[in-house]
Amino acid sequence: MNKKRVLIIDDDIALTQMVKINLEDTGHYDVLVQNRSNRALPTAREYNPDLILLDYIMPDMDGGDISAQLRSDPLLQNVPVIMVTALVTNGEMNGDGFVHRGGHIMVAKPIKFEKLEQCIDKCLMNAL
C-alpha cells in the first residue's frame, strides 16, 4: 500500500514535529512540515501532497489566504485541506467533533490523534 503524502503548514515547530512523528508512526503516511507560511505554495507545488493540514492563524500569511491560493492553483486545487484552528466556540462543535465552517473541514486544537486520523481518512476517501 502506498503511503499517503501529508503536508503540514503551521508555524509551531514543536507541534508540527509531534504530529509528524505520530502520523509516520502509523506507517501509512509520509509527512512534510513547512513552518514558514510564505513558503507554503512553492512547497506544496513541489511536494504534491495528497492532503494538507493548514493552520488557520499564522504570523506571516493568514490560513484563509493560503487556502484561497491553493484553490486557485491548477495543480493543487483538488487537494483536500483540513484547517486547524485554536478558536472554535462551543456552538460550532458538531457531534462528530469536526467543525464545518464555510465549506471547509476544520478541526480544533488540541485534537486527539485518533480523531485526526479519522478526519484524514474521511477527507482522503471523499477526494477519491
Next chain:
Amino acid sequence: MSIMNTQASPPTASLTRDDRPSDGPLRILCVEDNHGDYRLLEEHIREAALAINPHLERATTLAGAITRLEDGKEESPFDAVLLDLALPDSSGLDTYHQVRKAAPRTAIIILSGNNDRELALEMVEHGAQDYLPKNVITPDLLTRSILYAVKRQDYRTQLELLNERLRNTTQELQTTQMQIIQMEKLDSLGRIAAGVAHEVKNPLGILQMGVDYFARRREQFEGEHTHLILTNMQEAIARADTIIREMVDFSRSDQFEMKPCCVNTLVDRALRMVHHELVMRNITLIKEFTRPISMVSADSSKLEQVLINILMNSIQAMPNGETLKVRTHYALIEAAQRDEGRREMDRLRQDDEVVVIEVRDHGPGIAPEILDRVFEPFFTTKPTGEGTGLGLSVAKRIIELHRGNLQVQNVINPQGLRVRIILKATDPPEPTTSTVPSPRHHLALEPLTLASS
C-alpha cells in the same frame, strides 16, 4: 454720582417692569427704624411710581424684617429689600447674611449713612446688589437702583440655574465616558482572550500528541501506574481545553444570537468558571436541577455572563465556607405587577410558564435602603478598585433583552440573598425514550409573583 433731574424721567427700556418674569407690582421691603428717613424714602418711592409700580412694606428691626421675609418666602417673595445699616439689632456684616439667608432670591440694596460706607461696600462684595448713601438719594436714583438691583438678582438666579444644569450635564458626560471606557476594556478583553487561547492551545496540542504516542506504546512500560498516568494526563488536557474554549466563548462580543438553550447546561458552565473561587472560600455548593427542563430562547454566552456575575456577587458575600444553593425549576406566573416603561409585548404575564434559575446565598443580603439602587450603573458596595458596579445594570439589560425578569430579594431565615432569573419556557424538554410522562406535567408549578425588577 451725577446729579439727576428731580423730575422723574423714564428709565431705560431694558429695565421696565414689563421685562420682569413675574407680573404685578414690585414688592419692596424697607427696613428702616428712623421714622424721618423712612418718610423720605416713602416719598421718593411714590414719586418713582411713574416708572415702577411699587408695593411698599416696612420693618423697623432686623428681626422683624427677617420674619416678614420668611413669611412671604414661598408664595409672595419680595423683589427688593432696602436695608438700613443702623438698625437697633443689626450687627455688621452678619446683618447682610441673615437677610440674604431669609431671602435668597431677593435683591438687597444697602442704605448707608455717613460712617458706614466701608461696611456697605463689603456687603456688596458679599452679594448685595447695590448700596445707596442716604444723603444723596433722589427718586430717579432710587428707581434706577431698585430696577438694576432686581435685574441683577434675576440674572444671578438664572446663572445659578444654568450652573446646576451644567453640573448635571457634566455628570452625565462623565458617566457616559466611563461607560465607553468600560466597553472598550471589554473589547480588548475579547482580543486578549483570543490571544491567550491561541498561545495555550498549541502547547496543549503538543502534550496531546505526546500522550497519544505513549498511549499507543503503553505495553512497553513496566510501571503499574502507566494506565492511570496516561488517563490523568489525557483528562488534564481536556479540562484545560474546555476552560479555554469557554473563556473564548464568554469574551466574544458578538451580536445577540437567540437560540434554544438548556439552562442546566448553562448553569453548569457558569459554575465551572467560578469553581476556583468556590474552592478558595470553602463554599459548599448545592445544586438542585430539574431534569429534564424546558428549553428557553437565549444568547447563551450573554446569559452565562449574567450568571457568572450573580454567582461572583454571592461568592464574594460569603468569605468563610457558607453554602451556595443553585436551583433550576419551572414556575407559573401567578400575578404580574405592572412594570412601568416595559412594552406590552416584552412582558411576562400572568399564567406564563417560565423557567427559573435561582441563586441563593447565605451572606448578609442587601440593606433595604439600597436595594432599589442595585441595578444602577456604577452603583456598587464594593470598595474602590474592586469591580466597576456595572455588573447588575448590564445583567438587568441583558435579561430585559431576553424578555425575562431579574429579581433580587433578601431572605430572612436563614439570612441571605436570592437572585432569580426568570425566562419564558419555550420548547418542551427533550423527549425521553421512557414511557413515563415527562415530570413537567406532574410537578406542581410553583406560583410566582412577579414584582417589577
